Amino acid sequence: MATGSVGLLDRKLLFVTGKGGVGKTSVASAIAMLAASRGKRTLVCEVDAKGNLADFLGVGPLRFQPTEARKRLFAMSMDTEESLKEYLRLNLKIPLLAKMGPLARTFDFVANAAPGVNELLTVGKFTWEVRERTYDLVVVDASATGHVVGQLAAPVAINDLVKVGIVRSQTDWMIDILTDPASTGIVVVTVPEEMPVTETLELIERVQGETQIDVASVVVNRVLPELFGRSEEEIFERLRAPAGVAALGDALGAGVEPVLDGAELAVRLRRSRVAHLERLRSGLPEGLPVMYLPFLFHRSHGVRATSRIAEALGEELGF
Numbered sequence: 001m002a003t004g005s006v007g008l009l010d011r012k013l014l015f016v017t018g019k020g021g022v023g024k025t026s027v028a029s030a031i032a033m034l035a036a037s038r039g040k041r042t043l044v045c046e047v048d049a050k051g052n053l054a055d056f057l058g059v060g061p062l063r064f065q066p067t068e069a070r071k072r073l074f075a076m077s078m079d080t081e082e083s084l085k086e087y088l089r090l091n092l093k094i095p096l097l098a099k100m101g102p103l104a105r106t107f108d109f110v111a112n113a114a115p116g117v118n119e120l121l122t123v124g125k126f127t128w129e130v131r132e133r134t135y136d137l138v139v140v141d142a143s144a145t146g147h148v149v150g151q152l153a154a155p156v157a158i159n160d161l162v163k164v165g166i167v168r169s170q171t172d173w174m175i176d177i178l179t180d181p182a183s184t185g186i187v188v189v190t191v192p193e194e195m196p197v198t199e200t201l202e203l204i205e206r207v208q209g210e211t212q213i214d215v216a217s218v219v220v221n222r223v224l225p226e227l228f229g230r231s232e233e234e235i236f237e238r239l240r241a242p243a244g245v246a247a248l249g250d251a252l253g254a255g256v257e258p259v260l261d262g263a264e265l266a267v268r269l270r271r272s273r274v275a276h277l278e279r280l281r282s283g284l285p286e287g288l289p290v291m292y293l294p295f296l297f298h299r300s301h302g303v304r305a306t307s308r309i310a311e312a313l314g315e316e317l318g319f
Helices: 024-037 053-057 080-091 102-113 117-132 145-161 166-178 194-210 230-239 242-252 256-283 303-316
Strands: 013-018 042-046 067-070 073-077 137-141 184-190 215-223 290-294
Touching (some): 013 117, 013 145, 013 194, 024 184, 024 215, 024 303, 042 053, 042 117, 080 117, 145 166
Parallel strands (some): 013 137, 013 184, 042 073, 042 137
């Protein structure tokens, strides 16, 4: 596996995943925004219909048909029934139906009886866009760590079950795209905390053990900056002594202690996260790129925050 050997934006298909709450959607939207700003016609897709990708791009509710969020940037929400309709129209030449009727009920039965069918339709949609070269890059806001491996392994599982026919031929080219590191990669988002780091290391081990898909990068989100060096920390410690607080109070007035408390908290939080970062780096495969994104103190998601994350990603990628 050529882990990390291809530039992130040089690929055609990126699956962005991570433990819930680490900023997976913000990173997926930022990667897509960065790619579009670099001249790539880009599609960003959310797998979870209840997701909030639209909030990060500043557009209305997303549907299966892509919405143009800005120049060269399109966004959509996955819908497996719509994906099936599109599959039937494009591959079996069955006219698009307003309502699936009996076919939908048949599909529901097959999907429930044969695990992997829904996942196949989801992954198939994204690989189809790559195959048809409709976009330069497809970015998928994929399922969280607990489900993404099964989703990505679905084409291989179906391929093993079906030995002949159109389904077999369809999964053959999907697998070719998914397992080509020049085309496809997984981006794992984490934060410098114990459980997210543990899940990240476990996920990468599973991906490498259960699939042939390349891990493109790990993105560490919400990294606190190192505001103070050791010498400055020593100064703060002296200032926090009763005599120091009294002197500062006489010179500056009330409100000195909360400022000193804030400085101490910043140092303590930074130090507590360093150990998790070290454990992450030591546990990752050699040569796997790691990118670091700053902690943004925003109350809500939106285009402004996404743009700042995209800028930070661009700096990490050397743009």
